[in-house]
Amino acid sequence: MSNEHTVKSYEEELQNLKDSLIKMGSLTESQMSDSMDAIIKVDKDSIDKIIKSDDEINKFRSVIDIQIMNLLVKRAPMAIDLRETISSLKISQDLERIGDLSKSNAKKIKPLPLDLPEELLSNLKRLGDLVIKQLNDVLDSYINKNFDKAKTVWEKDEQVDDLTNIAMQSVIDFLSKDKKNLDFSTHLIFATKNLERAGDHVTNIAETICYLIKGEYLKGSRPKGKQAQE
Amino acid sequence: MNKVKIKSKNLNVHYGQKQALFDVNLDLNEKEVTALIGPSGCGKSTFIRCINRMNDVIDICKVTGNIEIDGVEVNDKNLDVVSLRERVGMVFQKPNPFPKSIYENISYGPKIHGKGDTKSELDEIVENSLKKSALWEEVKDRLDEPGTSLSGGQQQRLCIARAISVNPEVILMDEPCSALDPIATAKIEELIDDLKKTYTIVIVTHSMAQAVRVSQKTGFFHLGKLIEVGKTEKIFKNPDNKMTQDYITGRFG
Numbered sequence: 270m271s272n273e274h275t276v277k278s279y280e281e282e283l284q285n286l287k288d289s290l291i292k293m294g295s296l297t298e299s300q301m302s303d304s305m306d307a308i309i310k311v312d313k314d315s316i317d318k319i320i321k322s323d324d325e326i327n328k329f330r331s332v333i334d335i336q337i338m339n340l341l342v343k344r345a346p347m348a349i350d351l352r353e354t355i356s357s358l359k360i361s362q363d364l365e366r367i368g369d370l371s372k373s374n375a376k377k378i379k380p381l382p383l384d385l386p387e388e389l390l391s392n393l394k395r396l397g398d399l400v401i402k403q404l405n406d407v408l409d410s411y412i413n414k415n416f417d418k419a420k421t422v423w424e425k426d427e428q429v430d431d432l433t434n435i436a437m438q439s440v441i442d443f444l445s446k447d448k449k450n451l452d453f454s455t456h457l458i459f460a461t462k463n464l465e466r467a468g469d470h471v472t473n474i475a476e477t478i479c480y481l482i483k484g485e486y487l488k489g490s491r492p493k494g495k496q497a498q499e
Numbered sequence: 500m501n502k503v504k505i506k507s508k509n510l511n512v513h514y515g516q517k518q519a520l521f522d523v524n525l526d527l528n529e530k531e532v533t534a535l536i537g538p539s540g541c542g543k544s545t546f547i548r549c550i551n552r553m554n555d556v557i558d559i560c561k562v563t564g565n566i567e568i569d570g571v572e573v574n575d576k577n578l579d580v581v582s583l584r585e586r587v588g589m590v591f592q593k594p595n596p597f598p599k600s601i602y603e604n605i606s607y608g609p610k611i612h613g614k615g616d617t618k619s620e621l622d623e624i625v626e627n628s629l630k631k632s633a634l635w636e637e638v639k640d641r642l643d644e645p646g647t648s649l650s651g652g653q654q655q656r657l658c659i660a661r662a663i664s665v666n667p668e669v670i671l672m673d674e675p676c677s678a679l680d681p682i683a684t685a686k687i688e689e690l691i692d693d694l695k696k697t698y699t700i701v702i703v704t705h706s707m708a709q710a711v712r713v714s715q716k717t718g719f720f721h722l723g724k725l726i727e728v729g730k731t732e733k734i735f736k737n738p739d740n741k742m743t744q745d746y747i748t749g750r751f752g
Contacts, residue, residue: 272750279749345708347735347747484737 279344283353286336290357290364293329294408297364297371300326301404301467304371305397308460309390311381319375326368333361349484356481360411363470363477367404370463370470377456392439393461396432400464403429403471407478416482423475423491429468430494436461504529504669504699505550510564512545512554512723519545521723522564527716532691532700534714534731536707538751541720543703547671549573550701551587552580568669585612588662592674594654596646596661601638604646604657605629608665624664631697632660633690652683659690663698670694672702676709688713707747711735719743 274280300322307315337358340346346354403422410418437458444454472491479487505527512520520542527533535543545554552573554560566573573583585608596604605625606615615621625642629635634656638649646657655675662670672691676684691700691713704710710717711731718728719740727740738744745751 272745274749275751276749344749347707348738348744350748351736 276344282336282340282344283346283350286333286340286354286357289329289333289336290360291408291412293326293333293361293364294404294411296322296326296329297368298401298404298408300368301371301397302401304375305394305401307375307378308381308397309394311378311383311385313378316375316378320372323368323372326365330361330365333357352481352484356477359477360474363473367467367470370467374460374463377460380453380456382453386443389439389443389457392432392436393457393464396429396436396461396464399425399429399432400468400471403468407471407474410475411478414478414482416479419475419478419482420487423472423479423487426468426472427492427494429465433461433465433468434494436464501528501531503527504568505701506565506567506570507546507549508565508567510546510549510562510566512542512549512563513559513561514557515559519723520549523725525718525725525728527699527701529699530695530697531716532695532702532714533716533718534710535701535703535718535720536705536710537720537726537746539705542723543718543720544673545723546720547589547673547701547703550669550671551584551589552578553589555580581612585665586667587669587671588665588667589671590655590658590662590673590675592677594651594658594678596649596654596657598645598647600643601629601646601649601657602642604661605664608661612665614665628660628664631663631694632656633686633693634660650683652679652686655679655683655687656690659687659694663694667698669699669701672700674703674705677705684709707735719746721746 274283300319303315303322304319306312307319337354340354344350403425406418407422409415410422440454440457440461444450476487476491503526507523507525510520510523510525511518523542523546525546535546537543548554549562549566550568550573554562562574564574568586572578597607599607602625605628606621609615609621609624615624626635626639629638634653637653638644638657646654649657655678659670659675676687679687688709691702694700702710702713714731716728717731717734719726719734719738719742721742727734727738727743729739734743735747738747
């Protein structure tokens with residue numbers, strides 16, 4: 270939107286909302302990246318820091334809630350401004366949930382043994398890297414209001430599903446080799462599932478951004494991975 | 500979608516040298532509320548004044564093009580303007596009751612249009628009109644009091660009752676709530692919602708929120724041109740035209 274609002278403070282309020290969301294997104298991305306790193310390295314020293322960073326993300330959620338309520342009550346936004354305001358509410362909810370999942374994954378590091386087999390970790394890492402890339406791309410598409418990029422993220426969730434299945438299978442194979450692995454394998458299964466769920470929230474954000482930009486919902490259901498289809 | 504009640508085709512209006520409307524093509528659906536929005540001087544009031552030939556009273560005003568109600572040309576010089584205005588009632592920005600009793604405010608129209616020959620017929624028209632305009636309960640015990648003794652909101656509902664007393668098909672409202680407080684406004688809006696079951700309503704408003712609340716269709720005028728028209732929901736959530744978006748989001752310089 271090239272034109273600015275006649276009321277300058279309205280313009281500022283909308284800009285502040287966008288800034289808050291971008292900051293929240295960037296924090297969520299760092300947290301997820303830290304949490305993934307820590308799992309792969311079985312770095313138990315980082316757990317507390319990652320858990321703490323979730324507080325910061327939750328604080329942004331509250332700030333954004335207040336900014337949105339003020340905008341609704343003061344400005345009764347219309348058209349693109351209405352979509353911007355409502356989308357921010359939805360995106361901040363998804364980001365908060367992603368933060369919760371990264372936090373949950375950090376907590377799963379504690380019971381893991383330090384000598385986890387390479388194959389297990391590499392499959393989990395591939396999934397983690399893809400979800401982080403998806404989150405990064407979707408935040409980029411928000412900042413640059415890039416419809417095509419958001420839609421690509423939406424479509425790529427299929428790959429997240431597929432990598433989830435591969436990672437899940439390698440944990441199950443590992444578990445079936447020796448029942449002693451049961452304890453921490455369960456944690457790895459949950460961690461894998463959490464990454465898949467985080468991917469779903471990224472897809473929600475992509476959908477929201479597509480609506481924000483074009484004012485229409487994406488048609489049809491998003492492509493799903495093999496297992497998810499069944 | 501209801502059938503088209505009023506249709507304008509290449510409607511142009513000049514006030515002397517100044518052109519106020521440029522080739523307006525707009526369809527208004529029957530038993531629906533159409534809101535017309537746009538900055539002051541954009542032509543929205545001029546447009547609705549074409550529907551009941553109110554512009555006839557302005558000497559320098561020249562209307563060309565077509566405007567039809569149920570397929571009948573309104574601009575036809577042979578058309579009986581009095582019967583046109585019987586079919587197309589109007590409510591203005593400022594409530595303007597006649598300096599007469601509440602009863603006479605309502606009975607005047609039917610009388611001059613030859614409706615309600617007997618006192619009991621007139622009584623019935625007055626009661627029905629006041630009931631339809633949601634004013635009956637508030638005034639039924641003081642019908643002899645002057646219309647001007649009512650509050651602003653009541654006066655406006657009296658004007659609406661007066662408009663519907665002659666059983667019109669269309670009601671034009673030119674900023675009917677701009678002089679009213681929020682409660683009186685809410686009552687009028689609720690009334691509009693009810694009246695649209697019977698009448699085709701066109702409302703000019705400066706309040707976007709009001710347009711969203713009361714109308715099913717919205718037209719945006721700018722500098723005498725109809726820029727965009729569409730379903731109200733679409734116009735206020737996702738308009739096609741950038742000028743419409745700029746106006747409704749408050750980005751007009």
